[in-house]
Amino acid sequence: MSTKGKVGGIIANLVIIEVDGPVSQNEICYIKMSGVELMAEVIRIGGNNAYVQVFESTRGLKPGTEVEFTGHMLEATLGPGILSKNFDGLQHDLDKMEGIFLKKGDYTPALEDDKLWEFKPIAKKDDAVFPGSWLGEVKENWIPHKIMVPFKFEGTFTIKSIAEQGEYKINDTIAVLINTNNNEVPVSMVQKWPVKIPIKAYKEKPRPFVLMETGIRVIDSLNPIVEGGTGFIPGPFGTGKTVLQHALSKQADADMIIIAACGERANEVVEIFAEFPKLDDSRTGRKLIERTTIIANTSNMPVAAREASVYTAMTIAEYYRAMGLKVLLLADSTSRWAQALREMSNRMEELPGPDAYPMDLPAIISNFYARAGFVYLNNGKTGAVTFIGTVSPAGGNLKEPVSESTKKAARCFYALSQDRADSKRYPAIDAVDSYSKYIEYPEFQEFIRENISPDWIDDIMLAKNILIRGNEAYEQINILGDDGVPIDYHQIFWKSEVIDFVILQQDAFDKIDASTSIKRQQYMMNKVLDVYRTNLKFETFEEVNPYFKRIINIFKQMNYSEFKSEKFNKFEKELQDIINERILIED
């Protein structure tokens, strides 16, 4: 018999329930309003009272309403059919809901019970298997979706029987296992897992070291991220967090992209709905939507489900990682999730921490980031969950709890600067403030030396240095005046501007410039560093600005042209001519 209860108190979406039996923390219950059931999660227990956060509006709810507890926590449904879906924060399929407006309690199933999938066995009778072992696979879009021994199982099993190749529905039994007590356990193609608990079906989680190409120059060429790495993008509103995440979701070299739209604008998700089915995935030649799953819990959707949405997304990511895939998880914005926690904590009148956030916010954030990572699976294959979240600091000031906690948890920091956004220097990542801790990892350095180029890391350091020196020169010029400093200062400043305009700035809305291959990035970086290394001769400081404007202009035209195309080569030649003008004077 499951535990039942009655609504005792209501304060917005916090409901207090008098229960008649055992309940557990984070258990899911349904409040049975007439005609609709409201899903809720236990967030505190005191005596016979369970405090629950309701994933819906509580308008019209009356005390005395009956409640039924489910005996389990919030769970994700894992199986073929997740790819290309649009879920809400609790993994209900948004497309299956009827009508234009969301209806309370309209809980649609995540997957399709009737759909047939072509199953191919991988394991065979008598194999020893354990949670996460691959039993077989089905083709999901282009991904070989592994059917695994459910993660909830414990111990080792022997396969008694396994289905032959053929078409099956997700709930069909595709294998029967025997546990150590000689009991038979059937396995289907779908399993459930509580979202707040990490899936640990892997052998080892080493430090990540494989570069993840993003096509975004200021990331790859200056602050590279790795497969299984973590990063965060803080920035005041309007500085480009979402555009940057969208660019990552389109271009990053990953097998699967999960976008958690967490408490932000609905129209931004609509943009993905509208564009991704049309955009090509250059890696597979298919459409982008085929490698994408969207978890949409936008700002007007129930606040409590915001928190759930990022966990649902992470659980799905871990599930696909266990299949040996490279997953990129993007969450926009993690601050909204933290705010949802704050709202509940305030309603429960908990002792507040800084800025009224709950005391355990730093722990919650770091535990979440810790779920990302590169893993060796038990069968020797590798998989990765790379996580990049945005942070929306109040007033744009990074001295606030969410930014500070995240900075401790994430290894890459992509700071968006208001000044750069104001002067339309997009993406507005401040390349000097930003960092990638992975650059310091010897295993990453080795990977780069072997796979990209032996000079790459040195070039990154040099480029950053030039930017810093450029900033200093600029400050000196501002303090002392154009003619109060040696002409060299102008040259140093303008050489850093070349890096800024040619490498850092990138037009996310231009077909060609939007994404740059590593090869092309290297080529352009070398060109820019060549300019840096060339000693150019100027008679007066007034010559410096117009000259570099010309250089930058030609470089930009190169960025807008197809790599190594006729046009590109023509501009490249023009560039050389311009450079020669100044070298010649030296002679």
Added chain:
Amino acid sequence: METTAFQKIHTKVNHITKATCSLHADGVGYEEMATVNGRLAQVVKIQGDLVTLQIFSGTEGIPTNAEVVFLGHAPKLPVSDELSGRFFNAYGQPIDGGPEVDGKTVEIGGPSVNPVRRKQPSELIATGIAGIDLNNTIVTGQKIPFFADPDQPYNQVMAMVALRAKTDKIILGGMGLTNDDYLFFKNIFENAGALDRIISFVNTTEDPPVERLLVPDMALTAAEYFAAEKNQDVLVLLTDMTLYADALSIVSNRMDQIPSKDSMPGSLYSDLARLYEKAVQFPKGGSITIIAVTTLSGGDITHAIPDNTGYITEGQLFVRRDTDIGKVIIDPFRSLSRLKQLVIGKKTREDHPQVMNAAIRLYADAANAKTKLENGFDLTDYDERTMKFAKEYSDKLLAIDINIEIDEMLNTAWELLNKYFSVAEIGIKSELVEKYGKRKDN
């Protein structure tokens, strides 16, 4: 919202605070409306049979034996075509002397649109103001506020934009409007002969501030009726959302909630997002566009109200006085329309995005030159040119008294770019310079 015969009357109030009163009552629903000695109130908390009511007009003079009647529903608005041309208070009651509106009643603050049912906004709204159309193009289904100090003519600009936009309905939600501003809107709508497509919900400075909290939901509920059911393009004007947020903080303060930044409630983001996200483009035609006003204090956009707003809305239009030309302009630095990408260069001329960016970049250079000048340094020839450019750009394009077509805005921008700068300084894709630049050096 009258009392009917079968409704139970309670007459024992236990607790009274500045904004709320509590009493024992059974069978009451959350957010249900009630009257307390005739004043409208709403259920904000239920603990067993103890019900807490927020009285919108305040609790002054409420006795412990006040008559409390529960109305059995959340706040409602009757909707029908009869709304057109009418003026209402925050409760949706007529204030223009006209009759009650006949129509089906719907609860305000209803459900959200399923994101997968939304259509991507794509229809440009031309306002004739280059600070908007050229630099911060707005589209139907967008939500965007004016950010302005209280002394700026934001209500005038907003009314002008509303009347120039080709929409089927304009719905005004006035919160804490001064009587003068209320009369200004009334007159300008009447004089434009547009009254029949305008609906107003107004709370003035003479009304209790907490009543304001109902205004945006009233306006948006009416908007949803015309947009979702009649497939009309509806423009909702909300002014001043800062006063709305102030009312939120009054309530949360009186209910002893822990304030977060700038004494605003911790739920400010969600509270504002719930309203602004009502902006939508419906799949079968019909849209709700929200243009709001958020007044600033001393231009500070880091205050919690503009800050949270900026995180929610699809850009903002920053209104300020340009002392160099003595006119009010839409500041290109702090302004942004996040949806402009959907139309510029697509519904407008292909050179639009690059021309817009080039001009703003040069305008930024002028700002640097100006700082240099103020610090007592000599200006280079380039600095001089940017400053001259900036002045003319501000006068001919940024000022709010401009009323021209977008092509003309682009041509004007090119004229100014050509007048002051070389091709390299402009830095626009060469194809576009050749095609639209009409330069002598090309």
